[in-house]
Amino acid sequence: MVAPAVPEIVEDELHESVDSRTEQLMVLRELGPPDLVHLVKAPIRGNGRQIGVYHHVTGVDASSSASLAAYINTLTYREPGATATTKITEGLYCCYNALSRLDMRVHVTIPGTVKSYFVDERGEQKKATDEMWLETYLCSVLRAYSYADDGSGETIRKIMGVRRFNPVTSTETEHRFLSAAEQLFFRGWQLGSDSTVQVPTVVSNHLVSGLLKYFETTGRYASGINLFQKLQTQNPEIASLLSKVLFMGNEEVEGVRVLYEGLKQQPMDYVMLDTQADFLLRKARTAAAPEQKEERLRLALGCADRSTIAAPSEFGTWARLAEVYVAQEDWENALTILNSCPMFTYQDKDAPIMPEPKEVTLPILPETRLDEIDSEMEQRFNEQVDPSLLNLRASAYRGTFKHAYNILTEMTAKIGWDQLLKIRSNVFVMEDEYRTGGQDSSSVAETPSKEATETNGNNASTDAIRGNSDEPNGESNDTEDDGSDVGSDDESKILDTDDAASPIKGDGGVEKPTTAADAGEKTTEEGAAPTSEEQLSRLNNKRLCERWLDSLFMVLYEDLRVYTIWRTQMAQYRAQSMQYKKSAEEWEILGSLAERLQHEDEAVEAYRACLGQRFSPRALAGILRALQRMSGAAQEKVGAVIRLVTWQYRWYSGFSPELLYAVRSLIEDEGGVKVGSLIQATNLPQHVLDLTHHYAALCATFHSSGTEG
Incomplete structure (x- = not known):
């Protein structure tokens, strides 16, 4: 599979990006920023001035110094041959270990030696141990999922020049990941948690979120069940995680049994109670008979109410209770409970803060060339946007x-x-x-x-x-x-x-x-x-x-x-058989507004109007979300996925969990052979289609449902 292009951010002063990263180690809160790759280039002929270039990366195998040195070595082969004026003489790979709060570094001299060490928060260098490399590997996989883009490009735009790779591409690498997670599982609370969780616990933290995201994305539920069954013997609280994976894999009876047994041992475990309430709420929404729905909501209400007593300072328990009241159409209680929710300050992901670069080179990989995507940025800069839409x-x-x-x-x-x-x-x-x-x-x-x-x-x-x-x-x-x-x-x-x-x-x-x-x-x-x-x-x-x-x-x-x-203006214009005109970005914002207000049809209408003027990953991702909620429309789903995958590769991202999940869902519904045929039948260049074929091949590697035939 072709690797994304390598962006280059040129430093004004040599090593200033590495120095800036070292200074930021004291203020990192959770998983840390993406890995930093710093290269020193020197002229091939003469004794000219050395220059420092860098980029960021996620998903590279960080299990040892050798694997990180190998990544730097691959960059030397990407340098153009006869036309090259500089060569790479040194490389430094920086990977943050969030569990020990250390920055693991591998320095490579080309040609020459490989040196590995870690830098602590005081900037002091010390020798790394095998235990530290295990922690670093686990943190790197979690960061790859945490910093992955959902297809809309929102994450890509936040940090310039990040190459994103899939950290788990085979059953062998999955075994290594889950083995590391098992060994370090009960230290996961040290990594922090999502912004909706007040206090990280053994079952509510970034490690758990990453594991659940992995199982949902790849459909490797059997591996998740096996992992949590082993961990449950050490801590009964893991029953909540085991039941979640069982529910993901449609083993609902076994999931309910696990929750029942777990709550007998831990009757006030708020995560188990919340999981039970969530399950009952989802079943109520799909219930055919009103009596069934009413009974399930009554049971969900009891669980949700008890979870707020078990964890009164957690937002999620109160929000779940409010959702149950909304489903019951008890509007006054829903507002009362919503008013009682404890609100937390949002903490964004750790992001690198770098000095102003001297120059930025963002190459385009030939395999990602697609006319409708290449013209996107140029058209965006020329658009006018109503200030009222920007101020929402x-x-x-x-x-x-x-x-x-x-x-x-x-x-x-x-x-x-x-x-x-x-x-x-x-x-x-x-x-x-x-x-x-x-x-x-x-x-x-x-x-x-x-x-x-x-x-x-x-x-x-x-x-x-x-x-x-x-x-x-x-x-x-x-x-x-x-x-x-x-x-x-x-x-x-x-x-x-x-x-x-x-x-x-x-x-x-x-x-x-x-x-x-x-x-x-x-x-x-x-x-x-x-x-x-x-x-x-x-x-x-x-x-x-x-x-x-x-x-x-x-x-x-x-x-x-x-x-x-x-909506009123549109109705008036249509009544007069006039065209309602908005810029592409205005349509994009209106689509997001309609989606936020839960008007799905109007959101899709606005997104399509946006795409009618120019390519927009945000609008296309919105349409794909709407299509995934309905059956059929396989050809349109495939078309959306192909373009989003290509746009991601255009901006150096070879991995998006949401797009991998979309491909896997298509294969489950339509079958691997048919999805492959639909991809191939699309009237797009072959090099573009190959990028999406790679996602389909990954599903086959993991033996996803629908790939057997």
Whole structure:
């Protein structure tokens, strides 16, 4: 299989990239940045000045110094022959060991010797041991999955010049990976966890996430079951992971039995309870009979409720409970539980911070040449975008805030914005109610959960809503972000267009949500009417809306407002048999907006309009996600996968778990022979088709379902 091209970032001063990496070792939090490969080049003739070039890489075998030295050696063969003016004289490979918090380094002199050592957080060099290499290998595989792109290109654009390889390409390398994971499994909590997990545990950490991602991507469920069965003998908590893999492999009866036995031993294990609730919720959504659905949701509610008691400070347990209430259509309880979710500041992946390069060379591999892809960047730079579309804050949500926003949009999709506002006013104290309801805020609403208070750093339920709104990552912004600013005159000017729907209720738009009670204002308005006992009783049964949730309502209003204007304008243009024109990037943003609001048909429509003007990996990935949720359309799925695989290779990524999963799912549904024929039948250059054939061959190597024939 052809390897991706090698990008080159030229240093202004020799070794400055390595020095910068050494300085950053003290601030790395979790899995660390991608591996750094630094090369020293010298002129072939004469004694000219040496130059330093580097690139980043993931997925290279980091099990020993020899394997890393071999990677550097392959780079020397990629240098052009007769036309070359420089040659590689030295190479340094840096690979972070997140378990011991060390940077493992292999220095290669060409021709000459290989030297391996590690650098600690103080920058001191010491000799590496076999145990350290085992840790380094495991961390490198996990990073390869963590830093892999989902096909949309969002991850690729974050770090310039990263070559991505598949770290597990055969059953032999799988055995090595799972063996390392087994040996180091109970140290996995040291690696940290996803942004939605407050405290890493043995069963909730980056190692577990990487293992589950691997089994889901490759379909190697038997290997996962075997691994977790062995680990379960050492710790009964592993039952939750074993059951998850059993559910992935459609062995539901055995999965339920494992959970049952596990909960008998650990009745308050929140991960097992959450796994059980998730399983029941999924079964309820696919239930044919209403009675079946109701019974499964009742059981899921009990499990989810118990998991919040077992782990009151974890976001996932509260979010699951809110999802169950949404499925039950108990909207008031769903909002109440969502309001109780403890929110965490989003921590992004460790990324390298490098000095300003002197020069950047981003070569194009001939095998990735495709006209529609090559013209993408040039067209993107010439596009005009409506500022109102660029200012949609929900697109920046990550972690717990993104999950909570998805729950809110699911409710909106089911009951509508107006009904959601009514339920919101039934559950939470509104500003006008608070101003006339009494002077003492303590008599207005119940105290929020202790965990939510501790997580936010203050008592958000008794704090001002009209003050600073939480940012998408959970950090408070020092600048004023008043909820009343949403829908202000300035924003109206941005959004107003010819024949646009008015954003006022009753005229085809959406109603702006009123501000929740501001507990920071202790005085009532002058001349307020005396408060009746009935009013006080009603207020005593309401809660104060958390500041972050009130901000989410305002952001949702912004999304719905822009969406409503877009759909109304389109309807008006169609009624007049006129073409509705937007730039490709505007269509891309509108597709993302519709997908975020859970309007799948409208999202696909916008994505197709974008692709009609230019190639967009983000739009194509959105269409592929929609196609994967439905049966059939095999030819269109194959076409989307081929183009996304080619675009990934164009930007040095030879591995995407999501695209590998898409190919494996196609093979399971259609059969390996048919998928191979569909790929070959596509009217695209053969060198492009070979890139996707490689993904199909990988499924055959792993004996995926559908490849036997």
